Amino acid sequence: AQRVTQPEKLLSVFKGAPVELKCNYSYSGSPELFWYVQYSRQRLQLLLRHISRESIKGFTADLNKGETSFHLKKPFAQEEDSAMYYCALRRWGGGNKLTFGTGTQLKVEL
Amino acid sequence: GAVVSQHPSWVICKSGTSVKIECRSLDFQATTMFWYRQFPKQSLMLMATSNEGSKATYEQGVEKDKFLINHASLTLSTLTVTSAHPEDSSFYICSADMGRESDTQYFGPGTRLTVL
Numbered sequence: 634a635q636r637v638t639q640p641e642k643l644l645s646v647f648k649g650a651p652v653e654l655k656c657n658y659s660y661s662g663s664p665e666l667f668w669y670v671q672y673s674r675q676r677l678q679l680l681l682r683h684i685s686r687e688s689i690k691g692f693t694a695d696l697n698k699g700e701t702s703f704h705l706k707k708p709f710a711q712e713e714d715s716a717m718y719y720c721a722l723r724r725w726g727g728g729n730k731l732t733f734g735t736g737t738q739l740k741v742e743l
Numbered sequence: 744g745a746v747v748s749q750h751p752s753w754v755i756c757k758s759g760t761s762v763k764i765e766c767r768s769l770d771f772q773a774t775t776m777f778w779y780r781q782f783p784k785q786s787l788m789l790m791a792t793s794n795e796g797s798k799a800t801y802e803q804g805v806e807k808d809k810f811l812i813n814h815a816s817l818t819l820s821t822l823t824v825t826s827a828h829p830e831d832s833s834f835y836i837c838s839a840d841m842g843r844e845s846d847t848q849y850f851g852p853g854t855r856l857t858v859l
Contacts, residue, residue, distance in 0.1 A: 642784075669850075676747075677787075677836070677850040719786065728792060728800075729775060729840055731848060735786040 635660040637722050639734035646710050647742050654705040654737050656694075656720030664722045666696055666703040667731070671717040680705075680718070690714070710741045745771055747839050749851035756827055757859055764822045764854045766837030773839035776820040777848065778812060781834040793820050827858040 636659045646652055658664060668680040681689045683696040683703060694705045703720060720734040746769040756762050766776055775794050779787040793799040793814035801807050809831075811823040820839075824831050836853040840846035 676852045677838075679847055682847075729846055729848065730777070730789060730792060732789070733786045 635664065635722050635724060635732050637720050637732055637734035639718075639720055639737050641737045642735070643738045643740065645740045645742060648712055649709050652705075652707045652710045652714065652739065652741075654718050654720075654739065656703045656705065656734060658701050658703065658720075658722050660701075660722060660724065663725055665725065666694070667721040667723065668692070668694055668703075668705050669719045669721055669733075671719070673716070677719070710739075712741050712743065715739055715741045745847075745849045747773075747837065747849045747851040749835075749837055749854050751854060752852065753855040753857075755857045755859065758828050759826055761823055761825045762827055762856060764824075764835055764837075764856070766820045766822070766839070766851055768818045768839045768849070771839075771841060771849075772817040773820070773841065774817065775840050775846075776814055777838045778810070778820075778822050779836045779838070781836060781853070783834075787836060790822075824856065827856070829858045832856055832858045 638657045666683040669677050670680045671677045692707045696703050717736050717738050719736045721731045723731050748767045750765045778790045781787045789802050790805045791799045791801045791812050793812045795814050795817050799812035814820040834853050838848040838850045840848050
């Protein structure tokens with residue numbers, strides 16, 4: 634069975650500092666990885682997916698199959714980045730089901 | 744586009760009663776809908792996957808008779824928590840996609856259920 638691990642429940646950084654939210658996964662096949670974000674009092678929304686290889690709101694994430702990681706990074710944190718971030722995995726041919734990590738609360742302080 | 748709504752947003756009920764939660768796709772046809780449960784400060788746990796016109800597929804450990812799922816149309820799925828008990832109190836979230844491989848899931852805002 635697949636598993637997604639986000640080791641940090643809370644990450645606090647100062648505005649302008651670099652951010653790295655860690656995500657590791659275990660899955661024997663070829664996964665598809667996502668980052669979802671949930672701002673205060675809002676619904677969960679897709680931030681980015683590894684196959685898109687794009688930067689959204691300054692965030693990037695690279696799939697490292699050797700380290701089975703998909704860390705989310707941003708060079709300069711902004712106050713509006715404060716939110717809950719979830720890493721998720723989807724198996725190819727798995728009926729689009731997602732397995733979520735436990736989430737990391739990012740707090741950007743002034 | 745791709746908005747998913749849930750109703751109600753919160754509900755309080757007495758132990759032993761049944762509660763129905765609706766999940767609607769407002770501007771697209773949702774071939775597949777997913778129901779998740781989220782405990783405070785914990786992750787989303789997939790409960791079941793429902794496809795329009797067929798029976799839901801439940802994840803291991805989820806009681807089918809307890810959590811009844813109906814996906815009667817391409818825009819509506821319902822989750823009924825039968826004979827609710829305090830331990831069923833949780834945040835229930837639905838999501839939907841268009842049924843194609845590699846589709847993005849669009850999430851509803853969630854329903855807070857409190858069973859007294």
